[in-house]
Amino acid sequence: MMYQIISYIKFLFTSTNQHGIHSPFVYDLITKCFYDKSKKESYSKLKDYKNSLLKSNHTIDVTDLGEGSKTFNTNSRVIKNIAKTSASLNKSMNLMYRLIAYFKPKQVLELGTSLGVATYAMALGNDNSKITTVEGCPNTSNFTNNQLENRANNITYKNGHFKTVIPKLPQNEFDFIFFDGHHNKKATLEYFKMLLPKANNDSIFIFDDIYWSKDMTEAWNEIKAHPKVTVTIDTFFWGFVFFRKEQQKEHFKIRV
Numbered sequence: 644m645m646y647q648i649i650s651y652i653k654f655l656f657t658s659t660n661q662h663g664i665h666s667p668f669v670y671d672l673i674t675k676c677f678y679d680k681s682k683k684e685s686y687s688k689l690k691d692y693k694n695s696l697l698k699s700n701h702t703i704d705v706t707d708l709g710e711g712s713k714t715f716n717t718n719s720r721v722i723k724n725i726a727k728t729s730a731s732l733n734k735s736m737n738l739m740y741r742l743i744a745y746f747k748p749k750q751v752l753e754l755g756t757s758l759g760v761a762t763y764a765m766a767l768g769n770d771n772s773k774i775t776t777v778e779g780c781p782n783t784s785n786f787t788n789n790q791l792e793n794r795a796n797n798i799t800y801k802n803g804h805f806k807t808v809i810p811k812l813p814q815n816e817f818d819f820i821f822f823d824g825h826h827n828k829k830a831t832l833e834y835f836k837m838l839l840p841k842a843n844n845d846s847i848f849i850f851d852d853i854y855w856s857k858d859m860t861e862a863w864n865e866i867k868a869h870p871k872v873t874v875t876i877d878t879f880f881w882g883f884v885f886f887r888k889e890q891q892k893e894h895f896k897i898r899v
Contacts, residue, residue, distance in 0.1 A: 743768025755824030
């Protein structure tokens with residue numbers, strides 16, 4: 644926790660907003676998507692879904708294949724308690740919705756379904772996007788599938804260890820990938836390298852919790868330095884990666 648606090652203070656001193664951004668691509672993304680304050684009908688659907696999770700007394704046994712929980716000391720967990728600690732904030736899920744609506748990716752991959760708040764935001768962002776979401780815990784995957792099956796019809800659920808599922812994915816390319824699981828350096832870099840061949844010039848990779856630990860920040864810095872990566876945006880809670888060959892290599896820190 645102390646590492647995250649210190650990192651956030653440093654981030655506040657080194658980050659900016661749209662002012663001084665000379666890249667038209669990044670400027671448009673920030674002003675038209677990140678900072679879009681207009682009301683969206685889908686925001687209420689996302690809020691309703693999260694509220695339903697916060698009221699659920701259903702209990703599941705969680706198989707945690709990642710770094711584990713900093714909150715729970717047992718694998719038997721009540722849904723509403725998971726939602727209180729891990730279901731993404733309304734602000735970030737509204738942004739996820741706007742990102743899908745803005746880029747309109749055809750093929751989307753999410754590593755780490757959890758309770759499906761981000762999954763649902765992606766599905767609502769563009770009806771034509773095909774969402775593939777992977778969850779390591781079978782009980783969590785089944786629960787989320789049951790919750791969302793009548794809310795969205797553009798989601799495919801897969802259960803299994805990421806490094807086992809990724810090689811079996813039939814898609815040759817993904818336009819948008821959200822990395823939200825296994826918050827450690829080794830696993831993050833492994834999945835990044837495994838999925839790099841499935842990126843195209845316009846693909847977006849988003850890494851969750853890049854300041855989860857010093858280990859995760861080291862992984863983020865290695866990803867930024869990769870020769871195929873041209874533009875990155877650090878919003879503290881998410882790290883955005885772009886592969887646009889027409890742009891010079893630049894790294895931005897943006898307050899969202």
